[in-house]
Amino acid sequence: MQMYEAVNVLGEALQPCSKRPMTGFFRDGSCNTCWEDSGSHTVCALMTAEFLAWSKYVGNDLSTPRPEYGFAGLKPGDRWCLCAARFADAALEGCAPKVMLASTHRDALREVSLAVLKEHAAQSK
Template structure:
């Protein structure tokens, strides 16, 4: 029974990562109504990540995590060649344009909202890109450590807010 549970758990994790790969360059979903201002990992209003190229799961420039965003595209990452090569090796090519989905293809230096799970994989592999904390959704803290993000921040704060342990 334990082996069966482990296989199901692994398949669920794999499904989430595959969902992340499939959704990154896809058409944006219909916007959902939210009554509250999204917050960043510093407990401040979420700032824009990039308007050119237009990023975000909702393609509104912000790393807002939509209700149906299974990949949790909330990390505002600064692309670099190592990360782009890594994510391509994982089956998610972020460098090749796809005119059908209005995806421009990314270059080093550009900002893009990436999956929390993909960012963690890159961290574990030693290729995590820099992040913009002010533009990274607080919702990623359900699976990422703020200290890890802060160590890779281009905008580190003087003091980090308290964070509950992620549920990884």
């Protein structure tokens, strides 16, 4: 698998999203992507209780631990590389989490506009 160029939605070098928990399609801590990443795990999002409940409701349970996959489950405050389409759906439903723009891969723009991402931008720490 060949990774796409690591550029964020602002046109700068892609910054890491999270190593605790370890995230990303490549499980390298960044929202890097490639052709094989059919879900486009490119939006670095700051989890909220509201989003996690919504995601579980629509069939993508991110909060329940799955030890057989080495997945501890997410909790509010965790950063995670979300599928761009899932983020877009959550934004339409009014429950999108905050986004770390510097850590969101530019490939996310295929599914969600920069304006929507900026509307949900978190303050960088």
